[in-house]
Amino acid sequence: MKEDSALIKKLLVVTIIIFVITISIIGFVGIYTKNLNKMSNLIPDYNFSSEFEGVREYQFSLDNSESEKEMYIDKDGNISGEVKKDDSSTSSGVEVSVEGDANAETNNGTDIEGYTRETRTIKANEDSVLTLDSYKKSKSIIEKRLEDSKVEEYSIRLDEVTGNLVVELADNENAAFFENLIESQGEFKIIDSQTGLELMNNKHVDSASAVYDNSNGSYTVYLQIKFNKDGAKILNEMSEKYIEKEVEKKSEETTNTTENTNTTEVADGAEDTNTTESESDTSSEEPETEISYIEIQMDGTTLMKTYFGEDKLNGTISIPLSSNITESKDLVNSLKSASAISTLLNEGKLPNKYSLKNDDFLKSTIIDEDINNIKIAFAVAIITLSVALLMKFGLNGLIGAILNVGYLAIVSIAIRYTNVVITISSIITSVLIIALNFVFIYNFLSKLKNDKKASVNFSDTIKSLYITLVPILIVAIVYTFMSNATITGIGMILFWGLMVHILYSLIFVRSVYVLNDK
Amino acid sequence: MKNKKIIILALVLLIIAGIVVVGLKGFNVDFMLKGHDSIEYKISDDFKISDVEDIAKSVFGEKKFKVRIIELFNDAVSINAENITTEEADNLVKKLDNKYKKVENPTDVEGENAESTETPESAETSDENTITETTSYEIISNPKIKIFSLLKPFIIPSIIAGIIIIIYVGFRYKKLKSINVILNLIGLIAISVLAILSVIAITRFPITIYVLPTIMLVVLSELILFCANQEKKLKNINED
Structure with a gap:
């Protein structure tokens, strides 16, 4: 009976060892099947970082363009918006209230009260922003934009003399999207649509976010902007001026003009309305509808032309960016675009305006030969450790060496299935993982050699090891949750190394030696 | 104690x-992390990076340099070095042209059309008119990290x-x-x-x-x- 039990134990040990060897082969060699006349590995490839895969390098230079523009100038000599070239506004005489200048008036081409009109040379980068402080601020804002957008790998070089920037990003499907995020100046404006007078800008914005609403089975994506105290005050003033209202005209006019405008009432959220703005025949003295519009602009592009409804604003407006979305893919893309605008608003306007000068894909300086050298170095280290175990502990050492290789194979499979980004830092950190298991097996076998009680020794060894490793586990967990690829790479390698080690030790190492116990 | x-x-x-x-x-600090200059050069043919490195070494001598392949189709290189002078850049591009630039309508003493893929070595030894003009280039200034x-x-x-x-x-x-x-x-x-x-x-x-x-x-x-x-x-x- 005892002999049978011993035989079963030995068979179990052999089975586990064969299983570990099989796992090792799968981990280090792979499982190859024929796929389209080509042998392909069923085990996923390693997910290498841009340090290995190459980067996209964008060279941005300061925009040197300049143009003559007619601008509004306030009492203090500050520019307060560009005069609208198209003065054929249908809503002459509309009252606007801007930054304390109530009752300012427009009169088709004449000055607004409190403002003069001057033709000035407007430079993309005024002389006042051609300073090192501005360049550094621009770089800092771009870094924050990229971090907000969870860009895992990037580097920015600033030429402190010229202000030019060189940005390296991982070359993936999002590279062009991030390039836009860098290049956009992020200049936000709300202007009077009729005159072009600037009503609000970036300094009035508190925060912005991308939100969506689902109604009748379709989604609408909004850019929600929350204004600061000053901004909220101006917004309230605007909400009283830029509205649809009825006016009675006493003078007789004969011209009938009708303009159909697709617009959205800001305060009413997503409701799209077709409003008819008209100057109808007033000879009958019927009230006519007159609408004063604002335009919400980002980097000179109008996001929306609108007017205010009757709802309370509470210092917040929601700008519908896309509507009638039914596909989840479209929803994701729309939210991504809205998030990009909200990021631009949250991080503020770049002091400098940049234009893309050059865009190159740079291959990694780490060539295949280097990767092969790394593999060889790891192989030599593992073989050396295995020989050391064999020489020191004989048969137990040989089993330990096989178990050690099996552990590393499972870690390699785990990091591939969990999509861990392999960086130079994570490769260097993996040395610790190799050492960890070796030290564990070495300590365990040393104790086993002395008193031969595998189960007790196993508990002691693993307990003392993990008490010692608590700080490393803390580092692993904290680093794993960071957004930077280098940091996450270190954290993930440590995390999976430790997790696999606990499970592997309990399932395989313990079983083999306890079953092998005499 | x-x-x-x-x-x-x-x-x-x-x-x-x-x-x-x-x-x-x-x-x-490694010069690639410091402010350095670079020149991009497009090579249409297959090339070995070691050949480009040899040419760069002959131009820069003891000066540190690094050759990186750019573009997805491995058809261009970026040669990076500390402070590339105009003379060095001219020399470098000329040597690269000699090695890689395809000769268009070369002067042929025999009166026959030479092959457009004439190698630089042969271009150097044949009539100087074979390479009519040097490829234009720009010394790109790369700020430090x-x-x-x-x-x-x-x-x-x-x-x-x-x-x-x-x-x-x-x-x-x-x-x-x-x-x-x-x-x-x-x-x-x-x-x-x-x-x-x-x-x-x-x-x-x-x-x-x-x-x-x-x-x-x-x-x-x-x-x-x-x-x-x-x-x-x-x-x-x-x-x-």
Whole structure:
């Protein structure tokens, strides 16, 4: 009976060892099947970082363009918006209230009260922003934009003399999207649509976010902007001026003009309305509808032309960016675009305006030969450790060496299935993982050699090891949750190394030696 | 005890020497991380990067340079070096043209059309008119990467992890006088990092992207050894 039990134990040990060897082969060699006349590995490839895969390098230079523009100038000599070239506004005489200048008036081409009109040379980068402080601020804002957008790998070089920037990003499907995020100046404006007078800008914005609403089975994506105290005050003033209202005209006019405008009432959220703005025949003295519009602009592009409804604003407006979305893919893309605008608003306007000068894909300086050298170095280290175990502990050492290789194979499979980004830092950190298991097996076998009680020794060894490793586990967990690829790479390698080690030790190492116990 | 004092003295001297070297000369930052110049050159044919490196070496001599392949189809290179002069750039592009530029309608003494894929060696030895004009180029100025920007991603997670570790160590080794253990741990890590940086500064070992993760590895290893040592002390106290 005892002999049978011993035989079963030995068979179990052999089975586990064969299983570990099989796992090792799968981990280090792979499982190859024929796929389209080509042998392909069923085990996923390693997910290498841009340090290995190459980067996209964008060279941005300061925009040197300049143009003559007619601008509004306030009492203090500050520019307060560009005069609208198209003065054929249908809503002459509309009252606007801007930054304390109530009752300012427009009169088709004449000055607004409190403002003069001057033709000035407007430079993309005024002389006042051609300073090192501005360049550094621009770089800092771009870094924050990229971090907000969870860009895992990037580097920015600033030429402190010229202000030019060189940005390296991982070359993936999002590279062009991030390039836009860098290049956009992020200049936000709300202007009077009729005159072009600037009503609000970036300094009035508190925060912005991308939100969506689902109604009748379709989604609408909004850019929600929350204004600061000053901004909220101006917004309230605007909400009283830029509205649809009825006016009675006493003078007789004969011209009938009708303009159909697709617009959205800001305060009413997503409701799209077709409003008819008209100057109808007033000879009958019927009230006519007159609408004063604002335009919400980002980097000179109008996001929306609108007017205010009757709802309370509470210092917040929601700008519908896309509507009638039914596909989840479209929803994701729309939210991504809205998030990009909200990021631009949250991080503020770049002091400098940049234009893309050059865009190159740079291959990694780490060539295949280097990767092969790394593999060889790891192989030599593992073989050396295995020989050391064999020489020191004989048969137990040989089993330990096989178990050690099996552990590393499972870690390699785990990091591939969990999509861990392999960086130079994570490769260097993996040395610790190799050492960890070796030290564990070495300590365990040393104790086993002395008193031969595998189960007790196993508990002691693993307990003392993990008490010692608590700080490393803390580092692993904290680093794993960071957004930077280098940091996450270190954290993930440590995390999976430790997790696999606990499970592997309990399932395989313990079983083999306890079953092998005499 | 005597050995410990000698080690501490040696470390202090090493760190002082390191500070002096950094103060006088700074770190030997790899030129690719420093501000450097580069020239991009398009090669249509298949090429070996070692050939381009040979040409660059013949132009730059002892000056450090690095050739990187650019573009997905491996058809262009970026040659990077510290302060590329116009003369060096002219020379480099001329040599690259000789090696890689296809000859268009070369003058043929035999009166026959030469092959457009004529090799540079033959172009050099044949009539000089075969390569009519040098490829235009631009010396691109690449600003430096600040060492701090390499360090920056490590700062916040390391501070968070450091605080949690200190709290853990404080609780775990209460019997060993928490404050002393924490100060020892901080001191040990600070001294070892400074010592490594001093060695790097004194030996003029170039600062590359590999340095920071290597220091990280040393710090993590020290953390393990420190805790193992404290566990032993704790075990002894508990047994007593």
